[in-house]
Amino acid sequence: MTVVNAVLQGVFLGAFYAVLACGLSIMFGVMRIINLAHGDLAVLGAYITLVIVDRLGVSPFIAFLIALPVMIALGYVLHLTVLERSLKSGILTPLLATFGLSIVIQNLLLITFSPDVHSLGRSAGTLTTASWQVTSGLSVSALGILVLVVAVLVFGALQVFLSRTRLGWTMRATAEDADAAELVGIDSRGTYAWATALAVAIAALGGLFLGIRSVFDPVSGPTQLIFAFEAVVIGGMGSLRGTLVGGIALGVAQTLGAQVNPEFAVISGHLLFLVVLIARFGGGRMVLRVAR
Amino acid sequence: MLFTAGTGLLAVLLASVPLIFDPDVVQKLTTLLILVLLAAMWNALAGYGGLLSVGQQAFIGIGAYGTVFFADLGVTPYLAMLLATVVAGAISLPISLFALRLRSAQFAIGMWVIAEVISILVRLDQNLGAGTGISLIQLNQYAPNFRQAYTFWLALAFAIVFMAALFFLLRSPLGTSLQAIRDDEDAARSLGVRVAARKRLLFVLAGFGCGAAGVLIVANTLFIEPGSVFSVQWSAYMIFMVLVGGLGTFEGPILGAILLFAILQTTVSQGGPWYLVGLGATAALFALLLPRGLWGTIEERLGLRLLPVGYRVVEEKSAEPT
Secondary structure (H helix, E strand, O other), X not given: OHHHHHHHHHHHHHHHHHHHHHHHHHHHHHHOOOOOOHHHHHHHHHHHHHHHHHHHOOOHHHHHHHXXXXXXXXXXXXXXXXXXXXXXXXXXXXXXXXXXXXXXXXXXXXXXXXXXXXXXXXXXXXXXXOEEEEEOOEEEEHHHHHHHHHHHHHXXXXXXXXXXXXXXXXXXXXXXXXXXXHHOOOOHHHHHHHHHHHHHHHHHHHHHHHHXXXXXXXXXXXXXXXXXXXXXXXXXXXXXXXXXXXXXXXXXXXXXXHHHOHHHHHHHHHHHHHHHHHHHHOOHHHHHHHHO | OHHHHHHHHHXXXXXXXXXXXXXXXXXXXXXXXXXXXXXXXXXXXXXXXXXXXXXXXXXXXXXXXXXXXXXXXXOOHHHHHHHHHHHHHHXXXXXXXXXXXXXXXXXXXXXXXXXXHHHHHHHHOHHHOHHHOEEOHHHHHOOHHHHHHHHHHHHXXXXXXXXXXXXXXXXXXXXXXXXXHHHOHHHHHHOXXXXXXXXXXXXXXXXXXXXXXHHXXXXXXXXXXXXXXXXXXXXXXXXXXXXXXXXXXXXXXXXXXXXXXXXXXXXXXXXXXXXHHHHHHHHHHHHHHOOOHHHHHHHHHHOOOOOOOOOOOXXXXXXXXX
C-alpha cells in the first residue's frame, strides 16, 4: 500500500513539475531554445505573488491573478530585448545569454528580499493542510488534487489554443518554418514574443505552486530549471503532451526513490533523466563508436 | 622564438613568486592561476568544441574530493593531488561516451545533472564529511609558507602543462580541424573531419584540467564542502571569464581570468551580490553584443596576435593539411 501511496503522491508532485516544465516546452517547441533563466522566472513569479499577498492581504490565488499581467509583459519584453537578438547568433548564444540572465535575477532577488526562505503556504489557508484519508496508508491532499487538475487544464487549454485559435496557428506555423511563415504574412517576431510571454506566465503559475507546496528562496531557480528540463526531456523534447507525462514520470521516480531512502528522492529523478537521455541518444551507436 | 623566450621568461618570473612575496599574496596568485586554468579549459570545450557545459564543477569536485580521499588513505598529499587529477580525467572518458551524443541544451543541462548526481553521492558519504565538508588536514604537516609555495608551484605547473597541451593541440594538424569545428561544425564534418573524436579529445582534456583545478582549490583553501565545490557558480565564473575575454581565442580566457580575479579582489570582501548581478549582466551582454569578447575584438581591429595559434593565409608554409 505504501508503494501505491508513493506513486499517487508522485503523480501529484509530477503534475507540479509538468506545470513548471510547460513554459520551457513551449519555448523549445516554438523557438528551439532552452531558457536557462526559466526556473528563476518561476521564482520571481512566486516573489511578486508574495509581495501582493503581503501588501493587499489577499489569498495567493487572487495575488497570482494580479501578478499575471506583469509576468506576461515581462515575458514579452524579455523576448524583444534579449532572446530575439540571441536567436540570430548561433545555437550557444541563447544559452549563454539566459544563463547570464539567471544569475542577474537570482542576485536581484537576493538584494531585494534577503536570503530568507519564504512560503505562500500559510496564506493559502486550509487548502494546504486539508486531505482525505482514503484508507490507512493512502491519503489524498486537496492541494495535490488542485495542482493535478490545474496541470491537466493548462495542458488541455494549450492544446485547444494551438489547434483552434489564430495565434495558436501562427505559433505552430512559425515553429515549423519561421521564414515560410513570414512569407505568408505572419509576424514571427511578435509570435515569438507571445510564446515567451505565455511561457513566463505559466512559469509564474509553477512558482505559485512551488510557494504553496513548499518554500522558496532567491536561489531556488536553478533546481526548478533542472526539474523542468528533466520533465521536458523525459517526455520527449518538442511534445507538449509528452511534457505532462514526463513531469509525472519524474515525480513518481522521486517519490519511489524516497520510499527506499528519503535522501534518494532527487537522485532517482536525475537517474531516470540520464537513462532516458542514454536510451534516446546513446544506445547502439555508442557501442559501435567504442568498437571502432 | 621570441614567443618561446617570452613565455619561458614569464614562467621563470612566476616561479620565483613564492621566494619574494608573502604567503597571502602567494595564495591569491594561486587563485589567479586556478581561474586561468578553468577559463582555458572551458574555452577549450566551448570555444573550440562548441560544447557549452554548465557541469564542469563535476570534475572540480572529483579533483578536490579525490585529493582528500587519497590523502585519507595515507598517500602523501601532493601525490594524492596527482592521483586525483588522473582520476578526474579518467572519469571524463566514460562520461564523454554518452554526454557527447547530446547537443546544445541537452549537453549543457545533462552535464549539470551529472555534477548534481556526483554532488549528492558525495553528500551521502559520511567518510567524505557528507554535507558539512572536510579538511585536507594532511597538508598541515608542512609549514604554512612552504605549503603555500608548493601549492603555488603545483598550480603553475598545472597551468603550464594544460595550457601547453591545448596550445600544441591547436598548433598540430589536429588543431586545424579543431578550429574548423569552431568555425563551422557541419562544414568541417562534410570535409571529413571526425568531429566526435576531436570533441572527445577536448572533453577529456577539460576533464583533466578542471580536475586539476579542483585539486588546487582544496590545496589552496584546505577545506571543501559539496555545496561550494560542486556549485554551479564555477560554471558562471568560467562563462564570464571566457565570454568577456574572448570565446575561441587562446589569449582571451587569460585576460578574462585576470579581470575576474581583479573584480573578486575588490568586491568580494564587501560581500555584496551586486557584483554577481554585474557579472551575469556583463556575460549576457558580451554574448549578445560582443561575441568574440575583448581579445577577439582587439585581434580583429588591430590584427594583433600574441601567441601563434591561428593560421593565416600568408603563412602558407606552416599550414598543414589534415
